Amino acid sequence: MANGIIVKALSGFYYVKSEQSEIVECRARGQFKLKGISPLVGDHVSFEYGANGSGYVLEVHERKNELVRPPIANVDQVLLVFSAREPNPNQQLLDKFLVHTAQADLTTHIIFSKCDLLASEDDDARQEWEQLKRTYTEIGYQVFETARDDDESLERIRALFEGKISVLAGQSGVGKSSLLNRISPDLQLQTQEISQKLGRGKHTTRHVELHPFGDDGYIADTPGFSQLDFFGLSVDQLAEHFFEMAELQDGCKFRGCSHLHEPSCAVRDALDAGRIAPSRYESYKHFYNEIKEMKRRY
Ligand SMILES: Nc1nc2c(ncn2[C@@H]2O[C@H](COP(=O)(O)OP(=O)(O)OP(=O)(O)O)[C@@H](O)[C@H]2O)c(=O)[nH]1
Ligand SMILES: [Mg+2]
Ligand SMILES: [Zn+2]
Known part of the structure; x- marks a missing residue:
């Protein structure tokens, strides 16, 4: 038996990165299935090799934490991305997500993206935006802002990723994959313009995937979501x-x-x-x- 970490889950396959850093395509076949546990990206697992280089996940090791949405386990921090415009910020969804990550006992930082889109707006709109940001800094959240040509904030966010397992989450079209591409250009993640007609993203990223970052960090890109339910919260x-x-x-x-x-x-x-x-x-x-x-x- 070998050990590894699931870095991607797609169509019933789990892509396990072994201790030798090779990626093994696995199916699930273990006792854990009887207990109703389904493997998540971020899970530490035991697996065995099958025919032609593929394998089987046999055991899911105990999780440090897990999120329902996006589905991922064992992360150190969540970066919640919310755009200033395109799509317009949905504060209730932001608050809901903050409850969701607090319930999972996960440190969450907020990245307000696409701030360049506010430049053409009037003073009232900009003041309203400043007020929204202040609401979250005053609660104690660490808040970052990104804009199309702003490299300084990018450096601060990059520093945040160092040596940690981080997950980016947020609505479709807010610029999660774009941000990761700017931070790690080698990733070449797919991005797409939002639908101008509907004012929302097109669900470009379809699966959760952990990408290596620096020496010992990982960053996860995830599909956007616009809905979230409360589970197990009274x-x-x-x-x-x-x-x-x-x-x-x-x-x-x-x-x-x-x-x-x-x-x-x-x-x-x-x-x-x-x-x-x-x-x-x-x-x-x-x-x-x-x-x-x-x-x-x-
Ligand atoms: N103006 C502006 N546009 C941005 C910025 N960041 C990203 N975009 C644009 O926003 C659109 C959506 O970006 P994506 O990175 O695909 O968004 P995503 O959050 O990964 O979306 P999903 O994968 O669907 O969840 C693209 O057209 C990007 O070029 C920014 O800082 N400013
Ligand atoms: Mg994406
Ligand atoms: Zn009271």
């Missing part, structure tokens, strides 16, 4: 994943305060005082109801 855990609310919760009068209607709620007080962004509170309320509704239906 309403009373939700506020924990809104970090600016989580740190205030102890100040609420009632234990298990939902921050929706109880009196003496520290979260709503902070909202009234302008210390919590109304957009974030809106997302919280929206998700709260969504989780409730999901529970009711299933």
Whole structure:
């Protein structure tokens, strides 16, 4: 038996990078299938060689962490890419994704891409954009901005990748593959203009793949998504994943305060005082109801 890491999953095949750095095309054939575990990119696995250089994944080793979307395991950090325009930012989706990665206990940084597209807009639009960015820096997220001809931010992002396993995630068309191509030109990942008619990306990247970066890092390019469901999250855990609310919760009068209607709620007080962004509170309320509704239906 040999050991390796799954670097790509496609049409029922797992591409395992062995300890000798060769890529072995494998099928799954192990006890883990009975337990309902399906191998993910990023999984450390044991495999055996079959005929003509292909192989079989026999065992999936214990995971450090895993994400449902994009499906990947054992990453050190998530870089969430959100474009300033084309497509326009969908803040609720951003907040939802931040809950998703917080639930997986993963460090997440935000990359606001395509900032060059704001240059032609008026002051109001630019101020609105500045406000959106400030919302996330004030919560404590590390925020990066990229633009077509900006090499400086690229260097900062490159430094972030050094020695780590990173995954890029975000809607289709925000420029994930383009960013990786600029950082590692050898990758030559496929990119494509967004549909001007629909204002969204064309789902150009179709699979999750880990690409080696530097001496011991990996970066994963992933397909864009525009929808995300809450799995295994109850309403009373939700506020924990809104970090600016989580740190205030102890100040609420009632234990298990939902921050929706109880009196003496520290979260709503902070909202009234302008210390919590109304957009974030809106997302919280929206998700709260969504989780409730999901529970009711299933
Ligand atoms: N103006 C501008 N356009 C950009 C920038 N980065 C990427 N683009 C364009 O955005 C389009 C989509 O880029 P992709 O890299 O294919 O987007 P993606 O996030 O990988 O999309 P999926 O693979 O579908 O998830 C391409 O036409 C890129 O040239 C940028 O910084 N500024
Ligand atoms: Mg792509
Ligand atoms: Zn409260």
